Amino acid sequence: MTACNPSAGDAESARAEYPGELKYIQYQHSLEAQYLPAIRALISKDLSEPYSIYVYRYFLCQWGHLCFMALHPTDSSLIGVVVCKLEMHSSHSPPTLRGYIAMLAVSAPYRGYGVATALVKMAIDAMAQRGADEIVLETEETNIPAMRLYERLGFLRSKKLHRYYLNGNSAYRLVLLLKSTDVDAATDLALDEDDVSPPLSR
Ligand SMILES: CC(C)(COP(=O)(O)OP(=O)(O)OC[C@H]1O[C@@H](n2cnc3c(N)ncnc32)[C@H](O)[C@@H]1OP(=O)(O)O)[C@@H](O)C(=O)NCCC(=O)NCCS
Structure with a gap:
């Protein structure tokens, strides 16, 4: 959903020494005061279009159990976050339970250590456990x-969305099929214009 300039953060920060075992935790509402400002700051850093607090709360209040955070082992500061939702889509026959990765970001100095890979795998597992198709x-x-990250994890390109973002850039819709072995199902999504969400993950 998010439109970003992926190179901006990398240029700003030198690579940090990997701090050892990060703490990976599931978001919960009681953590909002402690972590929502940091989540917004981390995500908006690479965005070309900022989101209001309501966008974050839309996801976190309903699907906080599908949001995972990577925290620094000593000071528990936020290093990475993934934000998702899981909904039934009845425009498909049969209806499909579709997970959606809405936001993903890792603090620039900690990129390239597998943090995003770990976060996305946790999100995939959580959605698969809840029956996502x-x-x-x-x-x-x-x-x-x-x-590269998503394709390494098995996501396929299902559709190109021309000039999808406010900055005029195009997007790919990627899909990970959890149940069907029919790869044509991925391209079926491409035909389903009504299912294209407004920009959120980039
Ligand atoms: C895209 C983004 C989330 C990736 O985060 P990341 O933590 O650097 O991703 P990972 O470390 O898991 O994977 C990146 C690379 O590190 C490598 N890597 C994985 N585990 C590693 C480890 N333990 N040690 C060193 N490198 C590792 C991966 O192989 C991967 O390399 P490759 O894809 O070039 O082959 C990050 O660049 C970012 O926040 N960008 C800005 C926001 C953004 O674009 N979000 C995506 C929206 S859809």
């Missing part, structure tokens, strides 16, 4: 690190 997201076509 598929997981989708959009990512900016120029966002090579994100494209």
Whole structure:
């Protein structure tokens, strides 16, 4: 959903020494005061279009159990976050339970250590455990690190969304099929114009 300039953060920060075992935790409402400002700051850093607090609360209040955070082992500061939702889509026959990765970001100095991979795997597992048929997201076509990450985890390109973001950039819709072995199901999504969400993950 998010439109970002993926290279901006990398240029700003030197790579940090990997701090050892990060803490990976599930978001819960009691953590809002402690972590929502940091989540917003981390996500909006690479966004070309900022989201209001209501966008974050829309996801976190309903699907906090599908949001995971990577925390620094000593000071518990936020290093990475993934935000998702899981909903039934009845426009498909039969209806599909579709997971959606809405936001993903890792603090620039900690990129390239597998933090995003670990977060996305946790989100996939959580959605699969709840019966998701598929997981989708959009990512900016120029966002090579994100494209590589998702394709390494098995996501397929299902549709190109031309000029999807406010900055005029196009996106790919990616899909991970959790139940069907029919790869044509991925391209079926491409035909389903009504299912294209407004920009959230990039
Ligand atoms: C895209 C993004 C989330 C990736 O985060 P990340 O933590 O660097 O991702 P990972 O470390 O899991 O994977 C990146 C690379 O590190 C490598 N890696 C994985 N585990 C590693 C480890 N333990 N040690 C070193 N490198 C590792 C991966 O192989 C991968 O390399 P490759 O894809 O170039 O082959 C991050 O660049 C980011 O926050 N970008 C801005 C926001 C954004 O674009 N979000 C995506 C929206 S869809």
